[in-house]
Amino acid sequence: MNKVELPEGATLPVRHPDAPAPGEELPVHYSQCFGCGDNESGLHMRVRAGEGLTLHGRFLVTDHHQGAPGLAHGGLLACAFDEMLGMLGMLTHIPAVTGRLETDFRRPVPVDSTLHIRAQVDGVLGRKIYTSAVGRLNAEDGPVALTAQGLFIEVGLEHFSKHGRGLEGRDFEVNP
Numbered sequence: 313m314n315k316v317e318l319p320e321g322a323t324l325p326v327r328h329p330d331a332p333a334p335g336e337e338l339p340v341h342y343s344q345c346f347g348c349g350d351n352e353s354g355l356h357m358r359v360r361a362g363e364g365l366t367l368h369g370r371f372l373v374t375d376h377h378q379g380a381p382g383l384a385h386g387g388l389l390a391c392a393f394d395e396m397l398g399m400l401g402m403l404t405h406i407p408a409v410t411g412r413l414e415t416d417f418r419r420p421v422p423v424d425s426t427l428h429i430r431a432q433v434d435g436v437l438g439r440k441i442y443t444s445a446v447g448r449l450n451a452e453d454g455p456v457a458l459t460a461q462g463l464f465i466e467v468g469l470e471h472f473s474k475h476g477r478g479l480e481g482r483d484f485e486v487n488p
């Protein structure tokens with residue numbers, strides 16, 4: 313994992329008492345989500361809670377996900393990291409959106425490989441949530457293919473009803 317630079321004063325948030333237990337699979341947060349939902353051309357990611365403020369996710373790279381022939385598209389791999397880092401909110405119960413996502417591509421990811429992603433919350437300062445992740449090929453201890461750092465910004469639940477659709481008057485549900 314990259315060494316994460318945290319600003320002075322950042323602290324680790326607490327794991328919410330209702331967070332999924334370590335080992336438990338996380339629910340799909342939205343059925344049409346490109347990352348974890350039933351979306352036909354999506355990633356169909358499966359994510360389970362780890363110890364502390366960590367998550368473990370995986371997805372199978374298919375023909376739908378190509379950039380160059382037989383290789384995963386980089387932007388799509390970044391999407392998988394966005395999903396994983398966003399899902400960390402299920403551990404803290406802090407509603408947040410991606411402000412910044414930095415991805416380092418270290419190894420090509422071929423079609424038919426499974427990418428295993430470990431994501432963690434590194435710290436919180438005000439509304440800013442610092443996160444990072446590492447993606448490995450074909451096994452949880454496989455060769456590192458990508459690393460990423462994400463800055464998530466805490467928002468009120470009205471962010472989703474105000475800017476999205478279908479949630480009018482409901483503000484937000486984790487699993488609508």
Ligand SMILES: CCCCCCCC/C=C\CCCCCCCC(=O)SCCNC(=O)CCNC(=O)[C@H](O)C(C)(C)COP(=O)(O)OP(=O)(O)OC[C@H]1O[C@@H](n2cnc3c(N)ncnc32)[C@H](O)[C@@H]1OP(=O)(O)O
Pocket residue numbers: 341347394395398399400401402405406407408409410411412438439440463465467486
């Ligand atoms: C009981 C409920 C429990 C709920 C639990 C939830 C569980 C999780 C559930 C489900 C998982 C979902 C998984 C989703 C998949 C992946 C997530 C996505 O793809 S999200 C979509 C992409 N992202 C956007 O669409 C954002 C678009 N941008 C915005 O809406 C705004 O720019 C926003 C909200 C990010 C910030 O706007 P402002 O007006 O509210 O705030 P300002 O003042 O601009 O920023 C606040 C602080 O953050 C810094 N900041 C903001 N953006 C930054 C950036 N890009 N880089 C560096 N700093 C940034 C600013 O400098 C400021 O810092 P200073 O407080 O002054 O120190």
